[in-house]
Amino acid sequence: MTDTKTKILDLAECLTQTNGFNGFSYLDIAEEIGIKGASVHYHFKSKDDLAVALVERLRELHMTIFRQMETSIADPSKRIEAVIMHFQQYAEEDKFCLCGMMAAELYSLSERVSNSLNKYFNDYQNWLTRQFEALGHENATLQAIQFLSALEGSLLLARLRKSPKVVSETMVGFL
């Protein structure tokens, strides 16, 4: 049985990816997991605290997964392929990227959140750069930022068009 704090984070993550961080309330969270609105404040004093916790949790999770992939998957292009499929899965669930969503909502969020978002994308980009270096690309840094940009943009379009495959179709040829 998962504890309440984790339940809140899981649900908030899902709601942010679909409706945006400003698109749900503490009451939405409370009703869904069966507590009262005030109780959510016990776990996350302010909604800003919740935002920071969401980004930090995802950054740590993704970095752990990325580190594991470097030993469990031998071929770097297969690792990148897995990343593409992960984003396509978001589109299939009518979700956008959590941090992409918050990056769009940037100016309604605090500096703490924007710092966390920057850390997230920097870590992401550095990992991608290492993969493209391993694949022997001339300019791995440029390749990484192009890949990351196209990934975020294609997910935005795929979700709008209700065509998840737009992600993998767009990312073809980035390997």
Add this chain to the structure above:
Amino acid sequence: MTDTKTKILDLAECLTQTNGFNGFSYLDIAEEIGIKGASVHYHFKSKDDLAVALVERLRELHMTIFRQMETSIADPSKRIEAVIMHFQQYAEEDKFCLCGMMAAELYSLSERVSNSLNKYFNDYQNWLTRQFEALGHENATLQAIQFLSALEGSLLLARLRKSPKVVSETMVGFL
């Protein structure tokens, strides 16, 4: 002297690009242009009407500009360069793409808006495809969706990092 309706649209466009469409209220609009909140409803009965008007106006404007560019700028790669610089300008003003923003906020918007957004991006992509065809690209359709995706994604990252040049640096090599 611009009329009130145009003033509302101009301000709403700016606010949507910075704070998101759900990030401002009729009262914000009213105070800035010097009328009362209720008066905004006279011009746009519901906020949903305002959303549709914003997207439709921008689609018509951009399509007009694109059509003009095809006669005023001889080199298709110079036309594409102009598009990149237009997006970089957004980043310099701490703005995201209006329709990209609304695409992120998709599930808090009506079907009317999502239909308009789809029309906008389809027209955009078709125009880009024509440019890449004129440049003799093998797969102009793929090139266009990759370009559009990378453009949206790089703007999202450039704005987050407060580095407008990320847009043009990322879009290098897409010509």
Add this chain to the structure above:
DNA sequence: GTCTATATACAGATAGAC
């Protein structure tokens, strides 16, 4: 076309009981 006044709903947040 803009105003005042108002209806209704919901947001984030806190105090204090259990």
Add this chain to the structure above:
DNA sequence: GTCTATCTGTATATAGAC
């Protein structure tokens, strides 16, 4: 850790006067 009760602020929207 969750509750009830409440505060305060703000949102979209409408009716009817000017």
